[in-house]
Amino acid sequence: MMNFFKLQGPAARVAPRPDPRDIGGPRQPMLIARNLRKHFPITGGLLGRAVASVKAVDDVSFTVQKGETLGVVGESGCGKSTLARLLMHLVPPDSGEMIFDGQEVGARYGLRLRDLRRNMQMVFQDSASSLNPRMPIEESVAYGPRVHGMGRAEARAHAISLLEQVGLPARLFAGRYPHELSGGQKQRVNIARALALDPRMLILDEAVSALDKSVEAQVLNLLRRLKSEFNLTYIFISHDLHVVQYISDRVMVMYLGEVVEIGPVERIYANASHPYTQALLASQLHADPRNRVTDPPITGDPPNPVNPPTGCRFHTRCPFAEAMCSSTAPRLHPLAGEEGHIVACHMADPSSGHARAGRAGLDRLGMARPLAAKAASEPPCKEGLRA
Ligand SMILES: Nc1ncnc2c1ncn2[C@@H]1O[C@H](COP(=O)(O)OP(=O)(O)O)[C@@H](O)[C@H]1O
Ligand code: SF4
Ligand SMILES: [Mg+2]
Secondary structure, three states: OOOOOOOOOOOOOOOOOOOOOOOOOOOOOOOOEEEEEEEEEEOOOOEEEEEEEEEEEEEEEEEEOOOOOOOOOOOOOOOOOHHHHHHHOOOOOOOOEEOOOOEOOOOOOOOOHHHHHHHEEEEEEOOOOOOOOOOOOHHHHHHHHHHHOHHHHHHHHHHHHHHOOOOOOHHHHHHOOOHHHHHHHHHHHHHHHHOOOOOOOOHHHHHOOOHHHHHHHHHHHHHHHHHHHHHOOEEEOOOHHHHHHHHHEEEEEEOOEEEEEEEEHHHHHHHOOHHHHHHHHHOOOOOOHOOOOOOOOOOOOOOOOOOOOOOOOOOOOOOOOOOOHHHHHOOOOOOOOOOOOOOOOHOOOOOOOOOOOOOOOOOOOOOOOHHHHHHOOOOOOOOOOOO
C-alpha cells in the first residue's frame, strides 16, 4: 500500500523544459539579486524622526538558475521573510537591483512590477489569513485571473482545473469556504492561487512550517510534482533544515541580514564551511538517541539587528573569532576545488591573515562535522522525511 506519510526519494535534477516564455535561454539565470538592502527605520521623539534602523537585509546578492530550488535557511529574525518581500517588491528595497530572466525589474526599459508579479508568486506560512474567509475557494483561485482580464467562465474552469491539480477534487471542494478546510487543504488552495497566473517562479516562505509532519510531507511532494508539471523555479525559505535538505538543489545560509554561505545542497550538508552553518547543522534534532545533541554548538540569541556586531557579524558567537574578525567584514569567497560553494569567513580566504586561513571546513567545531556528515547520510527522522 502506498504510504502517504512519506516523502518520495531525493528529487532527480532535471534541466528545465523549453518554455515559450523563456527570454534568455536555459543558461540565463531566472533571477539575479544584486546588493539588496532593507533597513527598517525606528522612529522616536515627538517629531517621529528615525533614530535607528533594523538592518533586516544588508547587501544580499545571489542567483537562481532556471528550474532549480534555492533553499534559504537561518535563525528566526535573520531577514528571510524581508528578503522574500523585497524580491516580490512588496516592500521597496533601499538599494540594489533585481534581474528577472535578463530584464531589470522596475527599470525604464526593463520588467514592469505588474509583469514581475505575474511571473513570480509567493506562498506564505499562514494559510488561513491568506484566504478571504467570505469567498468560496473556487472564487479565491479565480480572482487573480479575473483581475488580469480573464472572462468569468474561463477563470472558473481554470480554477477548477488548478484545484484538481493540487489534489482538491472540485466536486467536493470548489464551493467550500476556508473555515471548512484543514490547514493542509488551505495551503493547497494557496498553492493553486499562486499558480493561477501561470508564474515561472514561486517564493515559498515557511509554506509547510505550520503543518503536521504527515501533511507537510504530502504538501512537499505536491510542490515537487507541480514544479516539474508547471516548469517552475523555487525559492524555498524555511527554518527546518531537514525540509530544506529534502527539497533544495542549492542552499543559501543567512545570518543577521547577510549571506554567509551558499552551495550545492550536498556540499552544505556534508561539508559546511562557515562556523554558523556548521553550528546550525549540529543543532538539528535527531530522533536517533545516538545522535542527540547534548552541548548546544551555538549559544545565545542572535545579536540585535539594530546594532549588529562590527566586522564579521558572527564574531560574538564564533569559537574561531580572532581580533581581525571584529574589525574586518569577510567577503563571500569561493572555496578551492568546490564549484559553486562560497563562504563569508576569513578562514575561507587563504590570504586573509586569520591563523586558520585556508582551512575553512576542516576539523572545526569538534562535534559539528561528524553530526553534519551523519545528517547527510541518514534518514533525518523517524516519521520518514525521506523514503
Ligand atoms: N516592517 C518591519 N518594520 C521593522 N522591522 C521589521 C519589519 N519587518 C521585519 N522587521 C525586522 O527585520 C528583521 C528580519 O525579520 P524577518 O525578515 O521577518 O526575519 P525571518 O523571516 O528570518 O524570521 C527582524 O529583526 C524583524 O523584527
Ligand atoms: S570571519 Fe572570524 S568570526 Fe566570522 S565566522 Fe569566520 S572565523 Fe568566525
Ligand atoms: Mg520569516
